[in-house]
Amino acid sequence: MxxxxxxxxxxxxxxxxxxxxxxxxxxxxxxxxxxxxxxxxxxxxxxxxxxxxxxxxxxxxxxxxxxxxxxxxxxxxxxxxxxxxxxxxxxxRMNRIVEIDEVSATMTVEAGTPLQVVQEAASAAGFYFPLDLGARGSCTIGGNLATNAGGNRVIKYGMMRDQVLGVEAVLASGEIVGGLNKMIKNNSGYDLRHLLIGSEGTLAVITRVVLRLRPKPTATATAWCGLPDFAAVTTLLARAQANLAPGVSAFEVMWAGYHDTVIANLKNLRAPLADAHPFYVLLESVGTDPARHGEAFEEFLGGMLEAGIVSDAAIASNEAHARDFWAIRDAPGEYDRFIPNCAAYDVSFSIAQVGDAAAQCEARLRARWPDAIVMTYGHLGDGNIHIVVDVPGRGKQDHDDLDAVIYDVTREFEGSISAEHGIGTKKRDYLHLARREADIASMRAIKAALDPNGLLNPGKVF
Amino acid sequence: MxxxxxxxxxxxxxxxxxxxxxxxxxxxxxxxxxxxxxxxxxxxxxxxxxxxxxxxxxxxxxxxxxxxxxxxxxxxxxxxxxxxxxxxxxxxRMNRIVEIDEVSATMTVEAGTPLQVVQEAASAAGFYFPLDLGARGSCTIGGNLATNAGGNRVIKYGMMRDQVLGVEAVLASGEIVGGLNKMIKNNSGYDLRHLLIGSEGTLAVITRVVLRLRPKPTATATAWCGLPDFAAVTTLLARAQANLAPGVSAFEVMWAGYHDTVIANLKNLRAPLADAHPFYVLLESVGTDPARHGEAFEEFLGGMLEAGIVSDAAIASNEAHARDFWAIRDAPGEYDRFIPNCAAYDVSFSIAQVGDAAAQCEARLRARWPDAIVMTYGHLGDGNIHIVVDVPGRGKQDHDDLDAVIYDVTREFEGSISAEHGIGTKKRDYLHLARREADIASMRAIKAALDPNGLLNPGKVF
The missing domain is CATH 3.30.43.10 (Uridine Diphospho-n-acetylenolpyruvylglucosamine Reductase, domain 2)
Known part of the structure; x- marks a missing residue:
């Protein structure tokens, strides 16, 4: 047939x-x-x-x-x-919000519902759905689950896997597994939910999910900090997590190379600080009591300046001011305007090794391509950095030798070749650098167990 | 052979x-x-x-x-x-702490390390390891992982699965899978870690793990509240989570039947409030700034009293006072002194349905065994309650008809037959009440894929 x-x-x-x-x-x-x-x-x-x-x-x-x-x-x-x-x-077409249960703080949705629709419905019901990424208007909850999406708020709220209580899915056979579980605790047998999340559509089709809603933060404080070295960056992270009680909701670090390049190339951006620094951090904290929260945030930053951990800092005076800080961090959305053929990497390391690993990547790239633009930035609280490389004269997908440099460093530092984007076909040939042979064999065995004919998203992941 | x-x-x-x-x-x-x-x-x-x-x-x-x-x-x-x-x-014998990485906030341990040893080592290094349960001195990290242990602090910190970054394990074949991953984000292929966690030793033997450490809270506020009805209990939970910014670290609800029975039978316990109430809640919040935190906690409780959500409350004046509150919640450790042959259930529901489900359980038990002692209490923030039933004259394992009553209600309310204890052999025959046939078939297929001879912990879970 x-x-x-x-x-x-x-x-x-x-x-x-x-x-x-x-x-x-x-x-x-x-x-x-x-x-x-x-x-x-x-x-x-x-x-x-x-x-x-x-x-x-x-x-x-x-x-x-x-x-x-x-x-x-x-x-x-x-x-x-x-x-x-x-x-x-x-x-x-499966894009409906099925139910919001305000007492249980859950939202049940069909998998095709766009992320932004979920965020807005949560907000309208007095809650907060914390997953957030640039594609929020188009990406769907099912896709967020298939890839275990990350984004900017992972440091406080976790990844997509941490926002989900129940997953209903259909196996290749047509059998339905899982369901609309609303329990936070459910230790009855293997957790198929976590196996399906991040499996990139290779094990089952996720159809409906129960999302966990969070209390809406009512106070946000945002600062832009300049720091003298990477040790100061990790110290600031540790101190912020220990002392900003309501919760560090973003800790985005940008190496000077990133900061200087985007400020120079994107005319709508302005440097928040007068002087140049080797590292910049966008620090955001959320809470519920604006007065107490703002006071504690200022006190904390004052202490960091006094201790020399932070060299200079600007606290956002209002929401528009905070958006100006975020615009610098969100500049990757506009790369097409000045480096349309760049290669972009999404790697992770232990927090302690991010600094050395990033330095190695940059040194090796520069040794081979002295005129390369290298921009490093990312979610330090999660050990996740993005490295963007532009070698003049390169075509859009002509990046194999760049890949080799970055993934060699990733392997040497026992990092991950994909922190939040998944494997797909783009990173499939590098999977063996991040996972043991027995891991990959186990994944194949699980795939064969749940999809014996290999019909779901063939050729992806491995 | x-x-x-x-x-x-x-x-x-x-x-x-x-x-x-x-x-x-x-x-x-x-x-x-x-x-x-x-x-x-x-x-x-x-x-x-x-x-x-x-x-x-x-x-x-x-x-x-x-x-x-x-x-x-x-x-x-x-x-x-x-x-x-x-x-x-x-x-x-695999009970060593391998490494504490203070910058990455991780602890690498062998799987046989007792939970309490981990808690103490974390504290000595200036961190906090939040998983906590009564068996802390004897239970091991490997066992906590095999069962995805829960406990009292899940509401703020999650279950055992949320405390772990890397899992190294050995398959039945002798092949090693996974490893000492320190990355918070790692989307490179299927998450075998989450599949092994909670699989009760049926898929692999966990040998070493990387645990995530948290900042140590330096302020704790504890209150004992009396409430008029279950709607007030869920309202208090929602308001506490929305307003106690640093984080609700425990929300333990006790039905009057539990409270009155343990106070009457255990002479070392005293009722914290003068009057009787239908529900009691032990509310605990943690933060980093004792003065600000205590003030906000008192303000919050004052508002709840004024609004009639809480009928009466006592705030612990010091640590010893807080321990007195916890002693009432921890009374199950002393059941042997007055109901040695009781049956104990560990079930979960959506938070919105806990009240009705518990009432149904109690009503059906009393209809059949009018002289039964029924005590209900648990971690409401996680939808997890424990129901303890003592029918005079019963033997220690003579509980099949009691099981049937409780698990019928669990099924009708789409709850879980095991919130945190696992399935083992004790709940194996009831697994079909909590999971679809296709779920159980999928588990069996995964088991066969990873342990084709069925040698690891045979006869458990299914």
């Missing part, structure tokens, strides 16, 4: 409204933001319910038809792109 | 120092605290390194010899007991 026969059966069973053929979906975007190639699907399935997902997958299994699940298509590693010969399963 | 031949080979390979025979370990305790039967092991293997664990398991696989891994033997569901014909693998 050929693949196109599977499409015929899918269309008969689910209808033309749910199963669209290539001449019907036309110019629609079918690849993610990675810039990696993405084949056109044989069909796009857009189910409206978990039952329709189950029906579609059972048919695909019956016809050995590979399936790629797609959310907002904002991934950065090709994880949702097609290699050729697959049908796409888009969760875009 | 017979099982005893496996023991001969193990002893030859690892030596009599590591592999002890029954006549050598004599009266040693080999069963957990559940009171469930536990067979005598064919031998006890006490490896000193990960490599010795790997060597032992490879030999066991070669001889199809089943293995039960044992930690502190403080479990409550028979998970570490032997069914007969197994060797025991005790991690008791």
């Amino acid at each position: 050929t693949a196109s026969e599977a499409v015929v059966v899918l269309r008969e069973a689910l209808g033309a409204q749910v199963v669209a053929l290539p001449d019907e979906f036309g110019e629609r975007r079918v690849a993610d933001w990675s810039g990696m190639p993405g084949a056109t699907p044989l069909a796009i399935i857009r189910p409206r319910t978990t039952q329709e997902v189950a029906q579609a997958l059972a048919i695909c299994t019956g016809h050995k038809q590979p399936v790629v699940t797609q959310g907002g298509l904002t991934g950065l590693v090709g994880g949702a792109n097609l290699l050729g010969g697959e049908v796409a399963l888009s969760l875009e | 017979t099982a005893s031949e496996a023991v001969v080979v193990l002893r030859e390979a690892l030596g009599a120092q590591v592999v002890a025979l029954p006549d050598e370990f004599g009266e040693r305790r080999v069963a957990d605290w559940s009171g469930m039967p536990g067979a005598t092991p064919l031998a006890i293997i006490r490896p000193r390194t990960t490599q010795e664990v790997a060597q032992a398991l490879a030999i066991c696989t070669g001889h199809k010899q089943p293995v039960v891994t044992q930690g502190g033997l403080t479990g409550l569901v028979g998970g570490a007991n032997l069914l007969g014909g197994e060797v025991a693998l005790s991690l008791e």
Whole structure:
């Protein structure tokens, strides 16, 4: 039976409204933001319910038809792109908020719901949903789960995996697993939820989830700090975590090379401090009592200045001022304006080793490409840094030798080749640098156990 | 080849120092605290390194010899007991703290290290390790991981799974998986760590782990509150979480039946409030600034009293006073003194449904056994309650009909039959009430993928 026969059966069973053929979906975007190639699907399935997902997958299994699940298509590693010969399963119609339980502080949503819709609904109900990333308007909760998304608030609230109580999903066979668990504690058997989270659509299709809501912070204090060296940066982190009781909600470090390059190239940005410093930190703390919180934040920073840990600092006087600080940190969204062909890395190390590892990366890159632009910045509280490299004259995906330099350092420092973006196809060939052979063999065995025909997102991760 | 031949080979390979025979370990305790039967092991293997664990398991696989891994033997569901014909693998000699990394705020330990040793070492290094439970002196980090232990501080710090960055483990084959990852963010392939945590020794033997350390709280405020109804209890929880910025570190609710019974039966306890109330809450908040924190705590409670959410409250004036409050909550450790044959349940529900579910349990128990003692209490912030039932005249394990009542209610309210104790053998026959058939089939498939001969802790969980 050929693949196109599977499409015929899918269309008969689910209808033309749910199963669209290539001449019907036309110019629609079918690849993610990675810039990696993405084949056109044989069909796009857009189910409206978990039952329709189950029906579609059972048919695909019956016809050995590979399936790629797609959310907002904002991934950065090709994880949702097609290699050729697959049908796409888009969760875009499963985008409803099913329930907000204010007493249990939970929100039940369909997996295709965009992150920003969840954030806004939480806020309207008097709560806070802390996961946040640049793609918030397009990315979906299902995609956030498939990739275990991170972002800026991990230091206080954790990653996507920490925001989720229940996961309902459909196996390749069409069987439904998990459910809408609202319990914070549930030790009844293996935690399939955590296995599915971060598995990049290779084990099951997540259909509905129960999210955990947090109390809404009502006071925020933000400062921009200049620091003399990396030891001062880690000291500031430790002291802030120990002393800013309500909670450090962001600790974004920027090496001078990042700061100076974005300030020089993006005319809308202004340096917050008069003098140059080797390191800059955007420090944010949240609380519930604006007066007490602001006072404690100022006291804390005063102590850090006196101790010489911070060389200079500016405290945001209002929200607009804080947004100016964040604009410097969010400059990567505008790289296309001055380094459109850059290579961007998302690596992590133990916090103690971030400084040395970053220095090694930069030294080796400069030794080989003296005119390279190297910009390093990231979420130090999570050990996660991004390194952006632009070697003049390089094409958009022409980065293999740069990859080798960065991932060699990652391996030597026992870091991770992917802190928050996942593996997809982009980092697949480097997975062995981050995981033992027995780990990869175990992943393959688990994949074969849950998806014996290898139909879900084939060719991704390993 | 017979099982005893496996023991001969193990002893030859690892030596009599590591592999002890029954006549050598004599009266040693080999069963957990559940009171469930536990067979005598064919031998006890006490490896000193990960490599010795790997060597032992490879030999066991070669001889199809089943293995039960044992930690502190403080479990409550028979998970570490032997069914007969197994060797025991005790991690008791792998009890060293390998490293404390103060900059990364991590502690690397061998899996046999007792919880209390970790807590004390963290404190000595200026940090805090938040997991805490009554068995702290005997239970081990490996056992805490195998069961995903909970305890009193989950509301602020999460369960054992949230305290761990890296897990090194040995598969039945003798292959080592995972490692000493210190990264908070690491999205490189499936998260085997979370799969192993809570799998009760059925998938691998955890040998070394990297724990996450937290800043040490330097201010604690504790109050004992009387409340008029369950709606007031959930309101107090929500308000405390929203307003006690530094963090609610415990929210322990006790139904009047619990309070009155333990006060009446344990002479060392005194009721903190003059009047009787339908519900009592032990509320604890931690912070870093004693003056600011105490002031905010008093203000908050004053507001709750004024609003009628709390009927009466006592704030602990010092540590000893707070310990008196905790002694009432910790009374279950002394049940043996007045209800030695009680049945104890560890169930969870959505926070919104805890009140109704508990009321249903009590009503159905009383309808059938009018003279039963029913005591309900627990960690409301986690939706986790313990229900203790004493039916006069019952024997120690004579609880099947009581189980049926409680687990029926658990199923009807879509709760969990095990919030924090695990499944072991004690709750194995009820697993189908808490998990879908496809979930259990998936667990079995994963078990077969990682332990194809079924040698690790056979007969547990499912």
